[in-house]
Amino acid sequence: xxxxxxxxxxxxxxxxxLAACEPIEDRQVLTNSFNPDDIELKVVQSTPGxxxxxxxxxxxGVAGYWDFVIDRKYSDRVDVIYPIxxxxxxxxxVTTPYLEDGNINHLDFNISKSIDVTxxxxxxxxxxxxxxxxxxNLEGKTWVFDGVDEAGKLWWYMVAGYNWQEFWWNAGxxxxxxxxxxxxxxxxxxxxxxxxxSGPDADPVTGSTWAFNSDFTxxxxxxxxxxxxAYPGSGGGNAGVYQIKEFTADHLLLFVxxxxxxxxxxxxxxPAD
Numbered sequence: 649x650x651x652x653x654x655x656x657x658x659x660x661x662x663x664x665x666l667a668a669c670e671p672i673e674d675r676q677v678l679t680n681s682f683n684p685d686d687i688e689l690k691v692v693q694s695t696p697g698x699x700x701x702x703x704x705x706x707x708x709g710v711a712g713y714w715d716f717v718i719d720r721k722y723s724d725r726v727d728v729i730y731p732i733x734x735x736x737x738x739x740x741x742v743t744t745p746y747l748e749d750g751n752i753n754h755l756d757f758n759i760s761k762s763i764d765v766t767x768x769x770x771x772x773x774x775x776x777x778x779x780x781x782x783x784x785n786l787e788g789k790t791w792v793f794d795g796v797d798e799a800g801k802l803w804w805y806m807v808a809g810y811n812w813q814e815f816w817w818n819a820g821x822x823x824x825x826x827x828x829x830x831x832x833x834x835x836x837x838x839x840x841x842x843x844x845x846s847g848p849d850a851d852p853v854t855g856s857t858w859a860f861n862s863d864f865t866x867x868x869x870x871x872x873x874x875x876x877x878a879y880p881g882s883g884g885g886n887a888g889v890y891q892i893k894e895f896t897a898d899h900l901l902l903f904v905x906x907x908x909x910x911x912x913x914x915x916x917x918x919p920a921d
Contacts, residue, residue, distance in 0.1 A: 689763040697768030699730045705740045712742040731774045734838050735766045777864040780897045788835030794918035804877050807912045812903040825877040844873035
């Protein structure tokens with residue numbers, strides 16, 4: 649009997665030892681919270697063909713941002729008075745990683761989905777900045793430097809520090825840019841189009857766009873065309889983003905700080921005659 653009990657005890661201990669040596673199986677399986685094919689996009693117009701829009705991404709478990717031509721916004725919903733007639737394409741860029749084939753090493757961060765919307769009437773008035781820049785009837789508007797041939801007038805200059813109102817050097821008088829007699833055209837003809845001319849008889853540089861930020865304190869130009877007077881060392885290397893400091897239908901003052909030299913540049917434009 650004692651031998652039997654001892655053998656039972658040994659068998660039990662061996663069973664416990666073998667169980668302890670078995671590998672622990674991780675039964676947690678990584679899964680996706682969404683299917684790219686099932687992402688639902690929707691654009692709601694408050695009136696048929698109107699320009700008051702609610703741009704929506706309605707799929708749970710998805711985060712990202714909307715690129716709606718005139719701006720970008722990190723949100724699943726954007727409400728906007730849209731300024732461009734015709735058909736525009738809005739794209740939702742997904743920032744939630746997608747796991748391909750259940751493999752943690754195959755994460756896709758480049759998923760996006762687009763939707764088209766057609767505007768047949770601008771039945772809601774736009775923010776005032778659009779009319780100032782493009783014209784009272786949104787017909788397109790040409791801007792030039794203000795005061796190129798007026799002695800002593802400030803139209804392209806540097807400021808001291810980051811204070812845009814603290815004048816330092818009149819670059820327009822001492823070392824004017826080569827495109828000082830050029831012009832810029834802003835329009836909304838099928839898109840927010842920006843066209844640059846380096847001089848009175850120069851060929852146009854097309855293919856660029858412009859945009860305001862959400863509170864209309866910045867103007868951004870993207871593409872091959874530059875702002876008049878935008879050269880390296882004069883605000884040209886600031887990714888085309890300019891702070892709007894003064895703005896009326898007849899006057900536009902832009903500013904870019906230069907962190908490297910603790911200075912800044914000013915551009916002053918007026919509508920072409």
